[in-house]
Structure formats: C-alpha cells, structure tokens
Amino acid sequence: MIHALVSGVIAFGLALVLGFPILRYLRYQKVGKSISEYQPESHQKKAGTPTFGGFMIWVPTAIVASVAVDWREHGSILLPIATIAIAGFVGFVDDLGTLQHRRQGGLSWRFKIAFVLVLGVAAAWVLYNKVEVESINIPWTGHYKLGAWYIPIAVATIVATTTSVAITDGLDGLAGGTTLIAFIAYGIIAFIQGQEFVATFAFIIAGANLGFLWFNAHPAFVIMGDTGALALGSSLAVVALMTGQWLLMPLIGIVFVAEALSNVIQIGYFKLSGGKRIFRRAPLHHHLEEIGWPETRIVTRAWLISIAAAMLGVAFALAVPE
Numbered sequence: 001m002i003h004a005l006v007s008g009v010i011a012f013g014l015a016l017v018l019g020f021p022i023l024r025y026l027r028y029q030k031v032g033k034s035i036s037e038y039q040p041e042s043h044q045k046k047a048g049t050p051t052f053g054g055f056m057i058w059v060p061t062a063i064v065a066s067v068a069v070d071w072r073e074h075g076s077i078l079l080p081i082a083t084i085a086i087a088g089f090v091g092f093v094d095d096l097g098t099l100q101h102r103r104q105g106g107l108s109w110r111f112k113i114a115f116v117l118v119l120g121v122a123a124a125w126v127l128y129n130k131v132e133v134e135s136i137n138i139p140w141t142g143h144y145k146l147g148a149w150y151i152p153i154a155v156a157t158i159v160a161t162t163t164s165v166a167i168t169d170g171l172d173g174l175a176g177g178t179t180l181i182a183f184i185a186y187g188i189i190a191f192i193q194g195q196e197f198v199a200t201f202a203f204i205i206a207g208a209n210l211g212f213l214w215f216n217a218h219p220a221f222v223i224m225g226d227t228g229a230l231a232l233g234s235s236l237a238v239v240a241l242m243t244g245q246w247l248l249m250p251l252i253g254i255v256f257v258a259e260a261l262s263n264v265i266q267i268g269y270f271k272l273s274g275g276k277r278i279f280r281r282a283p284l285h286h287h288l289e290e291i292g293w294p295e296t297r298i299v300t301r302a303w304l305i306s307i308a309a310a311m312l313g314v315a316f317a318l319a320v321p322e
Contacts, residue, residue, distance in 0.1 A: 001191050001199070007068040008187075008203030008210075014060040015211020022059075023215060023222055026050035031099055049220060051095050053212060054228025058084050060208040065201055074197040076131045080238040081201075083123055087162070087234040090115055091226030098225070106226070116162045117155070119234060124154035127241055137244045139319035157246045158237040164256035165233030166226060167263055167283050172218035173299045174285060178255045178306045179232045180209040185252050185310035186239050189317045198242050205235065218296050245317050252313035255302045259283040 031050050061084065069077050090107070097106035107115075127133050127150075134150040135143045146153065169175035187202030212228070215221045236253075240246045250257050266282035280290035288298045 001196070003068070004187060004191060004196060004200040004203045007064055007200050008207035010068075011060050011064040011204045011207030012210045014064060015056055015208045016214055018060060019056045019211060019215050022056055023050065026052060026222065049223050051098065051223045051225040052092065052227050053216060053222035053224045054088055054091060054226075054231055056212040056215065056222070057205070057208045057224075057228050058088050058231050060211065061205050064204045064208070068200055068204060069197050076242065077197055077201055079123060079126050079131065080235045080242070083119065083234045083238050084231040086119060087116075088227055088231035091228065091230040094230075095225040095227050112166075112226075112230075113159075113163070116159050116230070116234070120155040120158035120162075121151075123158055123234070123238055124151045124241075127154055127238070131242065133242060133244060135244050136247060137317070137320045138247065139316040140321070142321045143244070153246070154241050157241060157249060158234055160260070161237035161240070161249060161253065161256065162230060162233035164253065164260040165236065166229040168256050168259045168285075169224055169226075169229040170283065171285050171295050171299050172220040173213055173216055174255075174302055175224055175229055175232070176209055176213045176216050177299065177303045178253070179236060180206050180213070181303065181306040181310050182236055182252050183209065183239070185313050186236070186243055186245070188314050189245050189248075190239070190243050192314075192318065193243060195243065198239060202239055205232070218299070243317075245313075245320075248313045248316055251316070252306075252310050254309040255306050259285065262287065 027050055031052060062081065065077070065081060071078060090112075094107040094112065128148070134146050136146055136153075137143050165175055165179060168178060183202045183206040187199045187206065190196070190198035190202060209232070212222075212224070216224060233256075237246075237249070240249050240252075260283070262279055262284035263282045266277060266279050269276065269278050279287040281287050285298050285302075289295065
C-alpha cells in the first residue's frame with residue numbers, strides 16, 4: 001500500500017509541475033472552448049477557457065505508471081492504459097471541434113456512442129479471454145462465475161460508466177472530483193484483494209486527477225473536456241471490472257448515475273409528453289443551477305455524496321466472503 005500511495009503523490013506532484021507549462025501552451029494556442037446555447041446563461045462567462053485539460057491527467061499517469069508498475073509481471077495493466085490512450089485521443093478530436101471559431105462542432109453523439117461501444121467490446125473481450133476475469137462478487141454471498149455472459153455485462157459497464165462521466169463533466173471540479181473519489185475507492189478495494197498493481201494504477205490516476213483539480217477548481221483555468229472525461233470514465237470501468245466489484249459501480253459512482261438518469265428521464269419525457277420537461281434543464285447539475293444553487297455548492301455536495309457512497313461501497317466490498 002505504501003508503494004501505491006507514494007506513486008499517487010508523485011503523480012500529483014508531476015501533474016502540478018507539468019500543469020503550468022501545459023496551461024501556458026494551451027493559452028498560447030488560444031484553444032478556448034465555445035459554450036453551447038443550450039447551457040445556462042451563467043456559463044457564457046466560461047467561453048474562451050482553455051480545454052484539453054485531460055492532458056494534465058493522463059500524461060502524468062502514463063509517465064508514473066510506466067515506472068511504478070511492472071508491466072512484464074502484470075501485463076493486464078496495459079488494458080486500462082490503452083483504454084486511456086484510445087479514449088483520450090477520440091476525446092481530443094471531439095474537443096477540437098468545440099473550440100471557439102470552429103464551424104464543424106464536435107463529434108456527433110451517435111459517433112461517440114458507437115466508439116464507446118466498440119471500445120467496450122474490445123476491452124470486455126480482453127478482460128474475459130486474456131485477463132481471465134469473469135465473476136460477480138455479491139456482498140455476504142460470495143463469488144460467482146458468469147462465463148460468456150460476463151462479456152455483455154462488461155460492455156454495458158464500460159459504456160454506461162464512460163458516457164455517465166462525460167455527462168457529469170459540466171461544472172468546475174465536478175467530474176474531476178467525483179472520479180478522483182471513485183478511483184480511490186477502487187484502489188482501496190484492489191489492495192484489500194491483494195491486487196496491489198491495480199491499486200497502484202488507481203492511486204496514480206487519482207493523484208494526477210488531484211493535480212488537475214488544482215487548475216480546474218472554480219473559477220477554472222482549464223476545462224477537462226472529453227480528452228479527460230472519456231479517458232477517465234472508460235479506465236474507471238476497466239479498473240472496476242478488474243477488481244470484480246463492478247456491481248458496486250452504481251453506488252460508488254452514484255453521482256454519475258444521477259447525472260445520466262436525469263438526461264435519460266428528461267429526453268424520454270420530452271418525447272412522450274410532446275415537449276414537456278421534468279427538469280428545468282438537464283443534466284441534473286444544470287437543473288440545480290437553474291433553481292438557484294451556486295456552482296460551488298453543487299460541486300461540493302456532489303463530492304460529499306460521492307465520499308459517503310464510496311465509503312459504503314468499500315464496506316460492501318469487504319462484506320464479500322473469501
């Protein structure tokens with residue numbers, strides 16, 4: 001555990017060191033994000049804030065993980081690293097289209113859903129056939145092998161987690177803080193299970209994420225963008241699947257679930273009712289803004305809920321019989 005924690009702190013320090021030149025470069029390149037007209041009016045003041053902040057997370061993660069984790073002994077750790085690289089690249093392409101003065105816009109939601117689905121299928125196949133994880137862990141009950149049924153479940157976990165984290169990324173520190181807490185929770189679970197290399201990787205991402213939050217705290221100097229959100233969501237799902245505790249993801253990621261469900265409910269009700277809405281604006285964090293909650297209050301309370309849910313998730317993980 002000492003190695004995992006120290007690796008996380010090193011990732012935090014490296015993210016801080018690299019963050020300043022990365023931020024200067026982004027400002028020099030004038031990669032300011034445009035703000036959609038569908039977002040609350042208060043968000044227009046964020047227009048021009050540099051995006052691509054995900055680089056501050058996965059560059060330090062890649063550097064520290066290459067040193068702290070023995071890939072030759074634990075080759076399976078290459079899967080979440082590859083997931084970060086692939087999802088981060090697609091997120092980068094999407095963010096390019098959301099810059100100010102760009103006409104084409106970002107990638108379509110259909111393309112992003114299709115991409116996440118393909119990524120999920122590929123990762124699930126590797127998990128089942130190469131990493132050889134296929135179980136469900138149920139608190140107070142035990143471990144049960146799922147066989148080939150594990151693949152569609154893993155795909156669903158990756159798709160749901162990745163898209164939910166991307167939806168959550170809408171306020172300063174919201175996605176960064178909630179994913180940070182989730183990675184810490186799964187790092188603890190992995191260590192309890194004796195998977196110290198998975199714990200080390202989880203704490204490295206948590207540390208890098210902590211460094212990113214230094215620059216993303218309200219008022220943000222940089223926005224995560226899909227460069228970070230897609231990479232964080234997909235790698236979080238893979239880490240959860242590697243621990244076998246994917247059943248706890250809706251609990252540990254309770255804020256992601258609430259954000260995604262609010263979107264689904266809003267869209268579904270709008271279509272069924274002929275234009276009526278349940279929320280003033282979706283996803284949930286925008287609804288809370290519309291009813292008068294300050295951005296910092298929304299984010300802080302989301303963190304508090306995430307911490308409590310993560311504590312309960314770790315407790316349930318401990319309740320799974322050996």
